[in-house]
Amino acid sequence: MLPPDLPPQERLTVLHVSQPVDGGLAHVVAGLVRSQVAAGLRVVVAAPPGGTLHAAAAVAGAEVVLWSARGTFGTALSGARRLAxxxxxxxxxxxxxxxxxxxxxxxxxVRGRIPTVYQPHCWPFEADGALAARTAVVRERRTVRWAHRVVCASEAQRARGAAARVAGRWVVLPSGVDLRRFAPGDDDRRQERRDCLPALRDTVPAGAPLVVCVARLCRQKGQSTLLRAWTEVTAAVPDAHLVLVGDGPDRAALHRAAPPGVVFAGAVDGAAPWYRAADLVVLPSRWEGMALAPLEAMACGRPVVLTDVGGARECLPPDAADACLVPPDDPAALAAALTTLLAAPDRRTALGARLLEHVRSAHDARRTAGAVLNVYRELLAVPPVLTAARAGR
Incomplete structure (x- = not known):
């Protein structure tokens, strides 16, 4: 697994620098850390305290150090000096x-003195207002100028960056999921699995149609659109229930806006039991690179409804796009897609099986991890690159 020009007595050291430290980004970094430690690399993770990344990286065998770069430009410079x-x-x-x-x-x-891979996960200029977005674009252009490779989770993310004249040395590596952690359960025991989840046991009647959304409660993930759609869903399917799994800055506002039949489960240790308990999984994001939650749900054999942003279309088999994709910020279209699938159990079963087949063939995390190692190998395979890394210490 090591580059061929490394002396056999020398162990390849990779430093992962991450901020933020929770959500899908943390899951991606933790997965890479596990695979790279298993491949024999020495892995160091530098990240702020809090979140889930520190614990996951330490359990995987990485060396974990505290580091952060928050706040103003001055404190960012201070963070860069600490990082150096x-x-x-x-x-x-x-x-x-x-x-x-x-x-x-x-x-x-670093300024290019050490081979550098930059993985934005999401473009910040997609989230901000007009003025802040322009500033973010300028910052991204500077950042990628020094990166030897820029890893995008989807061709849509790469194209969005290129359209903003972010001129990276692009590599598109689709997101992957751990197929050992996320796998189908026995559907005959679905009610039993629901009864094991306290947030459902006392709030969702036995056999009620259940839609689950696993995501941070924030503007990006679009739960406010989902709540506006839910009134139309329950008008057509009165006994349907919706569970929002996760926490975040919009929790209080979403609570106030929630109609009857919506359950807030809060943050959970693992999402797989929630996918297996669901009839249908939804993610109404406003922007993404390529979200992990739909892939995890698909790996559990569940049908999904997604907004057509970022890599959503690329994470689906082409023959499933019409059933699974709706425009972002469109409550009526979202309600119609959810209602259609909730009313058709056989169609849900067939769609879930098709999505499971697809995610197993195209989105195995082991394949993604191997592709990342190949990027490392490419960057370190030429001896002058390795020499330059030594000089930059």
């Missing part, structure tokens, strides 16, 4: 930055 000191101590052969803040800090600290 950390890099000198860790001595990585390659740095892999995750998220826009981490990417900017690595750009300031």
């Amino acid at each position: 000191r950390l890099i000198r101590r860790a001595g990585p052969h390659l740095v892999h930055a995750h998220g826009t803040r981490a990417g900017a800090a690595v750009q300031l600290a």
Whole structure:
């Protein structure tokens, strides 16, 4: 698994720099860490405290150090200086930055002296208002200038960056999921699985149609659109229930806006039991790179309804797009798609089986991890690159 020019007595060291430390990004980084430690690499993870990444990386066998780059430009420079000191101590052969803040800090600290992979996960200029978006575009252009490779989770994400004149050395690596952790359960025991989840046991009647949304409660994930659609869903399917799994800054506002039949489960340790308990999984995002939650649900054999943003279309087999995709911020279209599938159990079963087949063939996390290692191998295969990394310590 190591680049062929590395001396056999030397262990390849990869430094992952990540901010934020929760949500789908943390799951992606933790998965890469597990696979790279198993491949024999020395892995160091630098990230802020909190979230789930520190614990997951430590359990996987990585060396974990505290680092953050929050706040103003001045504190960002301070974070970059701390990162530069950390890099000198860790001595990585390659740095892999995750998220826009981490990417900017690595750009300031490294300036191309060490092979650098930048993985934005989501473009920040898709989230901001017009003025902030222009600033974000300028920042991303600077960041990718120093990156030897920019990893996107979908061709749509790459195209969005290119359209904003973010000129990266692109690699498109579709998101993958751990097919050992996310797998179908026995549908004959679905009610039993619901009864094992306290948030459902006392709130959702036995046999009621259940729609599950697993996502951080924030503007990006679009739960406010889902709540506006839910009134129309229950008008057509009166006994249907919706569960929002996750926590986040919009929790209080979503609580106030929620109609009857909506359950807030809060943050959970693992999403797989919720997918297996569901009849249908929904993710009404406003923007994405390629979201993990739909892939996880598909790996559990569940049909999904997604907004047609980011890599949503690319994560589906072409013959399922019409049933699964709706426009973003369109409550009526979302309600119609949910209602159609809730009213057709046989169609849900067939769609879930088709999506399961697809995710197993196209979105296995082991394949994604192997592709990332191939990117590392490519960057480190030429001896002058390795020499330059040594000089940059």
